[in-house]
Amino acid sequence: MEPCDQRLRDAFDPERFRAEGHRAIDLLADYLVRALAGASDLPVLPWRPPGELVAQWPAELAVGPSDDDVAALLPRVLAGSTHLHHPRYVGHQVTSPLPVAALWEMVSALLNNGMAVYEMGPVGTTIERSLLRWMGGVLGLGAAADGVLTSGGSLGNLTALLAARQAKAGFDVWSGGAHAGPPLAILACQEAHYSVRRVAAILGLGEAGVVSAPADERFRLRPERLDDARRAALAAGRRPFAVVASAGSTATGAFDPLEEVADFCREHDLWLHVDGAHGAALALSERLRPRLAGIERADSVVWDAHKMLLVPALATAVLFRDGRRSAATFAQEASYLYAPGAADENAWDVGTRTFECTKRMLGLALYAALRRHGTGFFAAYVERCVDLAASFAARLRRAPDFELATEPACNIVCFRWTPRGVGPGPALDQLQGRLRRRILAEGGFYLVQTRLPAGVFLRTTLIHPLTREADLEALLSTVRDAGRAEAA
Amino acid sequence: MEPCDQRLRDAFDPERFRAEGHRAIDLLADYLVRALAGASDLPVLPWRPPGELVAQWPAELAVGPSDDDVAALLPRVLAGSTHLHHPRYVGHQVTSPLPVAALWEMVSALLNNGMAVYEMGPVGTTIERSLLRWMGGVLGLGAAADGVLTSGGSLGNLTALLAARQAKAGFDVWSGGAHAGPPLAILACQEAHYSVRRVAAILGLGEAGVVSAPADERFRLRPERLDDARRAALAAGRRPFAVVASAGSTATGAFDPLEEVADFCREHDLWLHVDGAHGAALALSERLRPRLAGIERADSVVWDAHKMLLVPALATAVLFRDGRRSAATFAQEASYLYAPGAADENAWDVGTRTFECTKRMLGLALYAALRRHGTGFFAAYVERCVDLAASFAARLRRAPDFELATEPACNIVCFRWTPRGVGPGPALDQLQGRLRRRILAEGGFYLVQTRLPAGVFLRTTLIHPLTREADLEALLSTVRDAGRAEAA
Numbered sequence: 014m015e016p017c018d019q020r021l022r023d024a025f026d027p028e029r030f031r032a033e034g035h036r037a038i039d040l041l042a043d044y045l046v047r048a049l050a051g052a053s054d055l056p057v058l059p060w061r062p063p064g065e066l067v068a069q070w071p072a073e074l075a076v077g078p079s080d081d082d083v084a085a086l087l088p089r090v091l092a093g094s095t096h097l098h099h100p101r102y103v104g105h106q107v108t109s110p111l112p113v114a115a116l117w118e119m120v121s122a123l124l125n126n127g128m129a130v131y132e133m134g135p136v137g138t139t140i141e142r143s144l145l146r147w148m149g150g151v152l153g154l155g156a157a158a159d160g161v162l163t164s165g166g167s168l169g170n171l172t173a174l175l176a177a178r179q180a181k182a183g184f185d186v187w188s189g190g191a192h193a194g195p196p197l198a199i200l201a202c203q204e205a206h207y208s209v210r211r212v213a214a215i216l217g218l219g220e221a222g223v224v225s226a227p228a229d230e231r232f233r234l235r236p237e238r239l240d241d242a243r244r245a246a247l248a249a250g251r252r253p254f255a256v257v258a259s260a261g262s263t264a265t266g267a268f269d270p271l272e273e274v275a276d277f278c279r280e281h282d283l284w285l286h287v288d289g290a291h292g293a294a295l296a297l298s299e300r301l302r303p304r305l306a307g308i309e310r311a312d313s314v315v316w317d318a319h320k321m322l323l324v325p326a327l328a329t330a331v332l333f334r335d336g337r338r339s340a341a342t343f344a345q346e347a348s349y350l351y352a353p354g355a356a357d358e359n360a361w362d363v364g365t366r367t368f369e370c371t372k373r374m375l376g377l378a379l380y381a382a383l384r385r386h387g388t389g390f391f392a393a394y395v396e397r398c399v400d401l402a403a404s405f406a407a408r409l410r411r412a413p414d415f416e417l418a419t420e421p422a423c424n425i426v427c428f429r430w431t432p433r434g435v436g437p438g439p440a441l442d443q444l445q446g447r448l449r450r451r452i453l454a455e456g457g458f459y460l461v462q463t464r465l466p467a468g469v470f471l472r473t474t475l476i477h478p479l480t481r482e483a484d485l486e487a488l489l490s491t492v493r494d495a496g497r498a499e500a501a
Numbered sequence: 502m503e504p505c506d507q508r509l510r511d512a513f514d515p516e517r518f519r520a521e522g523h524r525a526i527d528l529l530a531d532y533l534v535r536a537l538a539g540a541s542d543l544p545v546l547p548w549r550p551p552g553e554l555v556a557q558w559p560a561e562l563a564v565g566p567s568d569d570d571v572a573a574l575l576p577r578v579l580a581g582s583t584h585l586h587h588p589r590y591v592g593h594q595v596t597s598p599l600p601v602a603a604l605w606e607m608v609s610a611l612l613n614n615g616m617a618v619y620e621m622g623p624v625g626t627t628i629e630r631s632l633l634r635w636m637g638g639v640l641g642l643g644a645a646a647d648g649v650l651t652s653g654g655s656l657g658n659l660t661a662l663l664a665a666r667q668a669k670a671g672f673d674v675w676s677g678g679a680h681a682g683p684p685l686a687i688l689a690c691q692e693a694h695y696s697v698r699r700v701a702a703i704l705g706l707g708e709a710g711v712v713s714a715p716a717d718e719r720f721r722l723r724p725e726r727l728d729d730a731r732r733a734a735l736a737a738g739r740r741p742f743a744v745v746a747s748a749g750s751t752a753t754g755a756f757d758p759l760e761e762v763a764d765f766c767r768e769h770d771l772w773l774h775v776d777g778a779h780g781a782a783l784a785l786s787e788r789l790r791p792r793l794a795g796i797e798r799a800d801s802v803v804w805d806a807h808k809m810l811l812v813p814a815l816a817t818a819v820l821f822r823d824g825r826r827s828a829a830t831f832a833q834e835a836s837y838l839y840a841p842g843a844a845d846e847n848a849w850d851v852g853t854r855t856f857e858c859t860k861r862m863l864g865l866a867l868y869a870a871l872r873r874h875g876t877g878f879f880a881a882y883v884e885r886c887v888d889l890a891a892s893f894a895a896r897l898r899r900a901p902d903f904e905l906a907t908e909p910a911c912n913i914v915c916f917r918w919t920p921r922g923v924g925p926g927p928a929l930d931q932l933q934g935r936l937r938r939r940i941l942a943e944g945g946f947y948l949v950q951t952r953l954p955a956g957v958f959l960r961t962t963l964i965h966p967l968t969r970e971a972d973l974e975a976l977l978s979t980v981r982d983a984g985r986a987e988a989a
Binding site for chain 1: 505506508509510512513515516517518519521522523525526527529530531533534537546547548549551552554555557558559560561562563564565566567569570571574575577578579581582583584585586592593595596597598599600601602603604605606607608609610611612613614615617618619620621622623624625626627628630631632634635638652653654655656659663674675676677678679680681683684695696699702703704705706707708709710807813814815831848849856857858859860861865866868869871872873874875876877878881882884885941947949966967
């Protein structure tokens with residue numbers, strides 16, 4: 014045997030994997046104990062200025078092997094990462110995943126079943142298709158619904174809007190190009206996710222290709238203003254083909270009035286895309302389902318499992334009420350990939366329906382978690398998050414030195430610290446930013462910020478399953494203390 | 502404590518994770534023993550007709566919990582998946598990953614550091630940036646190179662071509678839209694990956710937006726014909742802005758002559774994008790590096806780590822010779838994400854440079870593997886794969902009843918079985934397809950097929966680190982036996 018072969022055999026040695034694997038499990042389990050307990054020596058975000066960590070993780074790599082195995086490197090990775098399992102993680106809407114989901118991601122990674130074609134992942138493909146049918150059922154999209162899993166909500170919005178363009182542009186943009194017809198436009202609320210503007214720019218619609226309708230005082234699309242946007246697009250020589258509604262929006266978690274938007278789309282023959290990346294999960298709860306009323310009329314919906322379904326990023330479902338739209342989005346053939354076969358067999362090659370060719374077994378972790386815990390578990394979790402946000406909002410309203418941006422519609426709460434003597438304006442805005450940076454540096458909480466029409470607000474997503482009222486009480490004290498230190 | 506909280510606590514219990522984790526490690530290690538040994542009771546692909554597995558993985562999910570933990574479900578996932586660790590996996594160019602890489606993917610999944618902004622993943626971001634600098638160095642792109650990791654080669658090609666469009670279209674397509682200028686065109690070899698056509702269609706260039714130059718008899722772009730393609734585009738009223746060259750191509754692994762293509766791009770002020778998803782890894786080997794001569798002149802390069810760098814999908818590097826192009830691709834702001842800060846700090850928010858917002862810690866597994874095994878290990882692996890392909894080609898040339906499509910330029914080998922009495926044509930094409938399906942059903946090998954100008958060929962990628970000469974000898978016997986059975 015050649016020396017290279019021996020090194021490869023060593024690297025692939027199952028017993029080495031077993032030993033390193035057990036060590037990794039123990040290190041991670043020990044880490045979870047500390048993180049979930051919010052250990053006092055574990056800052057939520059171990060803040061270091063960008064660039065400072067390069068010395069630990071340099072770009073220069075040795076030719077020969079080292080002793081840097083999992084046991085050596087993992088503690089350093091843990092020490093320098095943001096701790097989403099810390100109950101005082103209240104930052105971006107990225108979940109603190111179910112630990113068992115990480116095991117399934119390991120399985121997916123090891124098997125590496127590529128998923129573009131059924132042959133490259135029979136179980137992965139089957140699970141993906143079953144999961145999509147289940148999700149379509151939760152949203153009430155009907156028996157003809159179908160879709161695909163893809164790597165993230167931005168790619169999901171791109172996929173849905175490509176289908177929309179093909180269906181409603183009035184000419185074949187995919188084959189004939191944009192110049193075969195007039196410039197197109199997407200109508201959306203000004204609060205829509207920034208990826209919608211990115212998609213418009215990618216598609217060649219330009220920045221004016223997203224025509225915004227204003228939001229109401231609770232950051233919801235005002236459906237009665239949609240026709241103004243439509244007319245403005247037409248007046249600019251553009252042909253609108255889709256409306257993007259949010260459920261909920263990224264900045265504040267607002268739910269656009271989907272029934273009215275669906276009526277508008279039907280009236281004007283426009284595609285209704287609902288960006289439910291964050292909020293579609295509310296459909297799991299009978300109590301919260303009314304906030305999504307009308308979603309069952311959407312032509313397409315994006316739903317991120319890595320937000321409120323407790324699995325790691327990225328795992329996004331793109332669902333089409335008329336499943337044939339999913340198959341028509343990328344009408345193309347690559348002979349090395351898609352061998353001619355019976356039509357019903359080729360329908361199982363999910364690479365025909367997603368921009369990705371190879372992808373991970375994106376549905377495995379979620380499907381396994383749903384089987385293990387049951388759908389009721391997820392419904393209860395979603396309700397808990399939303400209820401906690403309502404309670405937090407009430408707490409903020411009671412505090413004289415805090416201002417709530419709006420009543421939360423889900424589990425995103427925006428607020429600001431408003432000390433006596435500092436009115437709205439740049440000084441107040443900068444104060445929020447400065448006090449947030451201070452909190453990050455101290456490590457007590459991880460929260461983010463956003464700019465709303467009234468100014469800069471602090472932004473929290475109550476997505477951790479074990480964040481408690483006491484943590485939120487402590488958050489207000491922490492903000493107040495940091496604000497006083499910065500205002501001093 | 503409320504009942505919901507208790508269920509959440511149970512689901513997040515670190516000791517439960519520990520117990521299930523150890524069980525998962527043992528099951529996977531046992532699986533690796535069998536797969537790597539090519540156990541006789543383990544078909545490479547456990548073929549089942551699409552749909553048959555739905556009974557095991559149904560779309561109907563119970564409200565309540567079940568006993569379906571990792572120990573219960575994992576054996577069924579393993580039994581129904583394609584076994585990339587079987588040394589007779591010679592299918593698509595998706596790697597059989599280093600087992601330890603799967604451990605790092607578990608770490609990435611559990612930590613779930615979102616990576617759009619530095620705050621959401623200080624270590625992940627640092628590793629990503631160091632990895633990109635190292636990769637840029639391997640390719641010789643120079644000190645100003647920079648880039649981003651993204652979810653897959655298709656998205657990588659999209660990202661690079663967006664930068665190309667912005668740099669070379671002659672007008673600001675991102676802001677002003679496609680109609681602000683003439684229709685654009687991408688020049689590429691007819692052998693370019695199908696995602697290039699997808700990108701063109703997405704961008705609104707239409708199917709005629711990719712103008713193809715013919716390939717030579719070894720499936721390489723013929724640079725002397727590029728100017729014909731350019732003139733054809735101009736004659737059709739299109740403005741070419743980029744040339745896509747392959748290193749190597751997907752169907753046959755051909756390397757386009759990059760020096761000549763770079764000369765052409767310089768002469769005509771076109772962006773040179775090199776799709777090195779598969780073949781850029783050859784740069785690791787001093788001996789093989791000449792096949793990529795000229796790649797250091799590319800404006801952008803895509804390089805998939807999940808192909809020849811032994812880590813799980815998806816992990817793709819998009820590298821720009823002028824790193825500022827990376828930052829300029831998606832020029833946009835989302836206030837809830839990118840808080841105003843010092844310019845050098847914001848440069849660390851990688852979400853500004855990729856279509857994705859949230860993503861996984863895509864560089865962790867590769868960086869850790871490079872640290873552990875050294876760069877020489879990967880160079881030796883790549884050389885082994887390429888040498889094995891050359892040896893397999895020689896074996897095919899010696900066999901009177903086999904036809905080699907072309908001398909392999911890397912580790913992709915295309916060939917067909919040509920029994921006496923069946924000349925080129927539909928009968929021979931169908932025979933390749935039928936014998937391949939028979940082999941898949943029997944499970945002895947996993948190989949794919951592709952259509953070349955001369956007809957349908959079987960296609961193998963020798964990417965498994967432990968595939969041996971004896972396996973390839975057995976492959977020829979297996980093809981011959983399957984062919985005879987089908988021809989009978």
